[in-house]
Amino acid sequence: MIRFSLNGLEVKAATGSTILEVSKNMGFPIPTLCNLEGLSSMGACRLCVVEIENYNQTRLVTACTYPVTEGLTVRTASTRVIRARRMIIELLLASAPQSKRIQDLAAAYNVRQQRFRQEYENCILCGLCVRMCKEQMAAGAIGFQGRGQTRSIGVPFNRKSEQCRLCGGCLYVCPICELRCTYTEPEKAVCGGCANISPPCLENLGFDDMMCYMEPCVACEIKKE
Amino acid sequence: MKKIESITDFYLLRDHIISDRPEGLSTLIIPAGTCGQASGANDLIRVAKKVILEKKLIDHIRLRITGCHGFCQMEPSILIEPRNTFYPKVDLGQVPLIIEAAINNEIIPQLLWTDSETGEKIERQQDIPFFRHQSRTLLASNEKVDPIRIHNYIENGGYQTLAGLLEKGKPDAVIKEIKSSGLRGRGGAGFPAGLKWELMAKKPKGNGKFLICNADEGDPGAYMDRSLLEGNPHSIVEGMLIGAFATGADKGIIYVRSEYPLAIKHLMIALRQARDLGILGQRVLGTGFSFDISLVKGAGAFVCGEETALIKSVEGKPGEPEQRPPFPIDKGINGNPTLINNVETWANVPVILAKGAKAFTRIGTPNNTGTKIFSLVGKIKYTGLVEIPMGMTLRQILFDIGGGQIDNREIKAVQTGGPSGGCIPEKLFDLPMDYDSLAEVGSIMGSGGMIVMDDHSCMVDVAKYFMNFLKDESCGKCFSCRKGTQRMYELLDDISRGEGTVEKLKLLEELALVVKDTTLCGLGQTAANPVLSTLRYFRDEYLEHIEARKCRGKVCKDLITYRITENCTGCLLCIKACPEKAISGKKKELHQLDESKCIKCGACLSVCKDNAVIII
Numbered sequence: 001m002i003r004f005s006l007n008g009l010e011v012k013a014a015t016g017s018t019i020l021e022v023s024k025n026m027g028f029p030i031p032t033l034c035n036l037e038g039l040s041s042m043g044a045c046r047l048c049v050v051e052i053e054n055y056n057q058t059r060l061v062t063a064c065t066y067p068v069t070e071g072l073t074v075r076t077a078s079t080r081v082i083r084a085r086r087m088i089i090e091l092l093l094a095s096a097p098q099s100k101r102i103q104d105l106a107a108a109y110n111v112r113q114q115r116f117r118q119e120y121e122n123c124i125l126c127g128l129c130v131r132m133c134k135e136q137m138a139a140g141a142i143g144f145q146g147r148g149q150t151r152s153i154g155v156p157f158n159r160k161s162e163q164c165r166l167c168g169g170c171l172y173v174c175p176i177c178e179l180r181c182t183y184t185e186p187e188k189a190v191c192g193g194c195a196n197i198s199p200p201c202l203e204n205l206g207f208d209d210m211m212c213y214m215e216p217c218v219a220c221e222i223k224k225e
Numbered sequence: 226m227k228k229i230e231s232i233t234d235f236y237l238l239r240d241h242i243i244s245d246r247p248e249g250l251s252t253l254i255i256p257a258g259t260c261g262q263a264s265g266a267n268d269l270i271r272v273a274k275k276v277i278l279e280k281k282l283i284d285h286i287r288l289r290i291t292g293c294h295g296f297c298q299m300e301p302s303i304l305i306e307p308r309n310t311f312y313p314k315v316d317l318g319q320v321p322l323i324i325e326a327a328i329n330n331e332i333i334p335q336l337l338w339t340d341s342e343t344g345e346k347i348e349r350q351q352d353i354p355f356f357r358h359q360s361r362t363l364l365a366s367n368e369k370v371d372p373i374r375i376h377n378y379i380e381n382g383g384y385q386t387l388a389g390l391l392e393k394g395k396p397d398a399v400i401k402e403i404k405s406s407g408l409r410g411r412g413g414a415g416f417p418a419g420l421k422w423e424l425m426a427k428k429p430k431g432n433g434k435f436l437i438c439n440a441d442e443g444d445p446g447a448y449m450d451r452s453l454l455e456g457n458p459h460s461i462v463e464g465m466l467i468g469a470f471a472t473g474a475d476k477g478i479i480y481v482r483s484e485y486p487l488a489i490k491h492l493m494i495a496l497r498q499a500r501d502l503g504i505l506g507q508r509v510l511g512t513g514f515s516f517d518i519s520l521v522k523g524a525g526a527f528v529c530g531e532e533t534a535l536i537k538s539v540e541g542k543p544g545e546p547e548q549r550p551p552f553p554i555d556k557g558i559n560g561n562p563t564l565i566n567n568v569e570t571w572a573n574v575p576v577i578l579a580k581g582a583k584a585f586t587r588i589g590t591p592n593n594t595g596t597k598i599f600s601l602v603g604k605i606k607y608t609g610l611v612e613i614p615m616g617m618t619l620r621q622i623l624f625d626i627g628g629g630q631i632d633n634r635e636i637k638a639v640q641t642g643g644p645s646g647g648c649i650p651e652k653l654f655d656l657p658m659d660y661d662s663l664a665e666v667g668s669i670m671g672s673g674g675m676i677v678m679d680d681h682s683c684m685v686d687v688a689k690y691f692m693n694f695l696k697d698e699s700c701g702k703c704f705s706c707r708k709g710t711q712r713m714y715e716l717l718d719d720i721s722r723g724e725g726t727v728e729k730l731k732l733l734e735e736l737a738l739v740v741k742d743t744t745l746c747g748l749g750q751t752a753a754n755p756v757l758s759t760l761r762y763f764r765d766e767y768l769e770h771i772e773a774r775k776c777r778g779k780v781c782k783d784l785i786t787y788r789i790t791e792n793c794t795g796c797l798l799c800i801k802a803c804p805e806k807a808i809s810g811k812k813k814e815l816h817q818l819d820e821s822k823c824i825k826c827g828a829c830l831s832v833c834k835d836n837a838v839i840i841i
Contacts, residue, residue, distance in 0.1 A: 043548060046705045046743045060742045065548050080742065084705075087739040091708045115732050116712050124704060144543065144701075147526065149711060151701035 004072040013068050019076075020048055020063035028076045031085065031105055033092075033175055034126035035064045039135055042127050045092075047105070049084055051075040060084060082109070090114045095121045101175040122176060125151055129170035139163045142170065226375075228503040231511040232392050235384070242380045250287050251327040252306040254368060258293030258455045259448075259487050260609075264300035265317075272320045285328045289377075292367045292456020292491075296355055297609035304350060304368060305332075311350035312336050341606075341628065355607050358625045360588055360596050360614040363572050367456035372491045375498040378459040384504060386579045387466050391512050399471035399578065400426055406582035407594035408574075412439055412530075412567030413642065413671040414747075415660035421564060424554050425472040428562035434474040435563040436465050438571050439535060440481040440488070443527035444643025445694060447674035449598040450568035452610055454481065454488035457572070458495035462518060464571035466509065467578055469516040472564060477518035480535055483525060492520055527644075527698035531746050532565045534700065545700045546746035567672070569598060589615035593659035597670070601627050603677035604636065613658065620654040623677065634679040638762070642671025644691040644698075645751035647758025648684065667758045669751070683778030684763040685770055689717040691755040699748060706749030709740035713756060722783040725771040734760060779840045782825045789818045789829075792837035799829035799838065 001012045006019075006026060013022045018041065023030050033045040043062040050063045053073035060081065063074075075081065086109050092102045094116035106112075127144070130153060134140040141163035145154050155161040171177050229235050253273060257266040270290055277283060296302065299313035303320075305327045312323055312333075319336055326333050337346040338353050347353050371377040378384070390399065404419030428434060438461055442450040454461065465477045481489055496518055499505040507515045521539050528534050529544040536558050538544040557563020573595060577585050586594045593615040599622070602608045606628030613622060619639060623629065630636045638648045647668035649656060656662050663670050678687065696710035716733045719725050737753035744750050760767060769775050776784040789799070795813040800806075807823045810816035816837075818829070830838040 042702075043745060044702055044704060046703055049743050061548065062745075067550070069550075084739045084743045087736060088705055088743065091704065091712065094712070095708060115728070117715055125701065125707070126704075127702075146701070147528070147543075148697055148699040148701045148707060151707065 002068050002070050004068050004070065004074065006074045007076055015067075017068050018064055019050055019052075019061075019066050019068055019074055022068060023050075023063060023074075023076055030063050030076055031108070032064060033101065033105070033124075034128055036128055036132075036173060039128065039131040039173075041065045042131065044126050045124070046088055047085060049081060051078045051081050085109060086111050091116070092124065095119050096124055096176050099176045123153060124176060125153065126175060127153075128173040128175065129153060132169045132173045133164075137165070137167055137169050139165055139167075141165075226498065226501045228501065229510055230503065232388050235388050235510055239379050239385065242376050246380065247284070247287070250285065251308070251330065252287040252289050253324060253327055254289045254291055254304040254306060256292065256294045256300065256302060256304070256367075257290050258367075258452050259485075260293050260297040260452075261300045261302075262487070266301040268317055269301050269303070269315060269320055272317055273324065276321045276324055282324065282328065286324060289371050291370060292372050293452035293610065294368050294456075295359075295361075295364045295452070295610040295612070296607070298607055299609075308332070309349045309351060311338055311348070311353060313338055355609070355611075355626055355628070358617075358621065359612050361612045362576055362588070362596050363453065363457075363460075363569070363598060364610065364612045366460065367452065370457050370459070372456055372458055373494045373498075375459060375495065375502060375504075378457075382579070383459055383575075384463055386575045387463050387470075387504075388510060390467060390470055390578065391510055391514060394470070396426065396471045396473070399467060402578060402582045403471070403574070406577045406585040407589075407592065408570065408577060408585070409593070409660060410567055411569035411573070411597065411672070413645065413669060415670065418566060418570055421554065421566070422468065422472050425474070425562060425564040428473075428554065430473065430475075432559070432561050433476055434472065435558050435561060436468050436472070436474045436477040437532075437535065437539070437558075437563060437565040438465060438477070438479040438568055439530060439532070439565055440479055440485070440568050441523050441527075441530035441535065442482060442485075442568070442672060443530045443698075444645075444672050444674045446602050446676050447600050447643055447672045449600055449610055449673050451485050451488055453568050453572050453598075454485065455491050458488075458492045459499070460572045460575055461568060462495060462499055462505065464574035465518060466504070466516055467574050468564070468566070468571070470514060474564065475516060477516060478521055478539060478558075479518060480521045480523060480529075480539060482523040484523075489520065489522065496520065526700075527694075528700045528746070528748055531748060534746070535565065536563060543700075545702045546748075548745055569673075590657065590659055593661065597658070597673060599658075599673045599675045601675050601677070603640075603675075604631055604634065604679040604682065605629070605677040606631050615659045616657045618655050618657055619649060622658065622675070623654065627677070630679060634681065636677055636679050637682060638678045638684065640676040640678065640687060640755075641674065642669040642754070643674045644695050645669055645747065645754055646671045646674070647754045648678075648687065648762060649758075650762040667761055668754070681778055681780070683721075683776050683780035684759040684766045685717065685721050685776070686778070686780045688755045688759045689714065689721055692717055692752070695748065695752045699752075700746075703744045703746075703749055705740055706744040706746075706752065709736060709744070709749065710752050712736060713740070713752070717756070720767060720770050721776070721781040723770065723774040723781075725767070727768075727771060730760075730767060730771060785825060785840050786820055787818055787823050787825060787829065788820075788839055788841060789816050790837050790839055791815065792835045794835050794837070796834070798832045798834070802828040802832045804828065 002015055003012055031047045033047050034042050041064040043065040048063040049060040051058055052061055089105050089109055089111045093114040130143055133142050141161040142153055145152050255266055255270050301315055303312045303315050310332050332348055334346050337348055350356050369381045400422050403422055408418040409415040440450055505517050523529050526544050529538045531546045532553055533547040534544040553563040589595050596612050596614055598610055598612045601611050611626050638650050640648050660670050692714040696714050699706050699710050701707045716729050737756045741750055741753040779785050793815050800808045805822045805824055807819045808816050
């Protein structure tokens, strides 16, 4: 058993547990995007960063990948952590504003605007689909390609995959696909929940549980092709 | 080459090589590192060999082809031993004259170095200011050693330290020596090497212990490791052998970037020759100690210089960094203990064991011992590689060694540490160059790149350049690094095009701090340094771009205009030079520059002899 300090509390945890697991058990909320129970941790989205103190130095590490060590001091919601999380949420909104998961995160952390050039990407490269395909479906048909800005997810050499069994697991875990607004192409919606929205101004239609905190409102930004 | 079966045989071979050396002859040394070859050293070598063969001078003069000596701007050069006569920027036609003079123990005064202040001629290399103020522990060996001849390395004392250790040394004593020397990792982080070695030695043998030489040198403008690998590859091999002896490692890997073909070639030759002689492989020098080194080439990724990404790359996976802990010492290649050190660190190891840790600590400052090689480039009179004792001030390096500013401009700042480092302004030039002092002012020593900037440089452009580099080289795993570098670049680009606002500047600073805090590896954590350090010391330049839409360095293309003044004599040169046909005019008439077509390439400025082209 490892003893460490979590938000001022002395806790005990099994060796090999991550900070995220222990925090969840103790009831401290830590937001995640690229983490899913049953899949290995990747630390790609950086939302779950927490502040740890080791040898008189503090730094931020991702809670999902950091194993607890004896004598560690962890703070899950210090000023530095909150500031980092809010900026990451701003960056997420700047990339994929149409995702409900990201919009909900923005609401939870009171991020009311994003100040960057707006992009509309379909993928934030969180790697959930890759891990789902490899670890749960034992297929490994998709993977990461390229580096930096040209990084994408695809099949080897972009050739039709023989490993892909069309199980849909990748769509199921995708935080961007999830309940995504496809107002310009409603026929491509995964669940069809928003298929009958046209044009999608959430304020007008009174969808209370789908919140849009963008400035300017994203829906009006996208023109129909 | 016959394999050496015992340590006694090694000493016999060494004695034989030394006694075989012809006495009383001068040696013609031609540095032919990548810098030398690019400047025409190969032609010099060809002509020298031709002259020596045709005139039957083989018994009258020796020829040694070496790696880079460091004064890259003066290549191709020739050095004559034993007088140490230095001939800079040699022309092909001068080679036969130089050979003849060397044979007769004479010099050719017109071809010698001219001191820029006194106008006097200086004969000996060590008297020239560029060399005189250096402390050339490692670079001096580059002058003495022919990198593709292992016998030459042995002739100069090579592998003797190894032989001595195998004969009578103890691993613990070696580690103690490295610890007392205070050697810090020369790759940039400056972690105490002795401590790393101590941790590695304690690791159980298991499935093997690995040593890695990180030769991925990716910083733009840094090429110190390249010159060590090209010029004296055996020093790294010996360093790693000593390291393996001390820590119990059995396999070594040199991870070298593909963009260094000459270094790769020389390393392959060196490894093969060492294996042939029995210095690498099973039963080194006939003893029970075994160690071999293999070469792994990089594939064009800056991020693979990061140690965990490097390990992934060696394992055949995409080079993406991993969180530490676990550290490579605990879990490295395929989960085995792995010790990674930089090229320059390994090259210092035989020196420390040969001369002793105490002698090493006499150079440098407390906690920052030994020498460091810097690549001095940019807007400075003399560019090249300089090896200085730690603690020498930046001002001394720039003015005593580097010769100071060019064209009477003012040196504004020096960028150290590559894309992970920061800019040091003129007012801090009395800063000692060591790990700790640099960290205090917001920069890092890094691998040793030193880029000098004058008033024709724009600090916003500098930050933008490095951010562009980092955004392309980011592995992309961490959202905050991938998107963070991209967005920081966008903001810097906006500011450089005159579309910046004070809010965007504030956003840039906020973003930079978050990127620094939240990314996984060193690339992202230090990506903010160029931005934060230029903002710290040159904020007024940023504000000038934003508020006045002005670039005082006259670099940012959207904020400058080229114009032809009345000094124009109508010589037609710029009209011919302009790639966009933006200049028009007849002979002897004032030429006209069409600003709408101008792409600000600077071709007209460079050809104009009348100072008629100005940038406003």
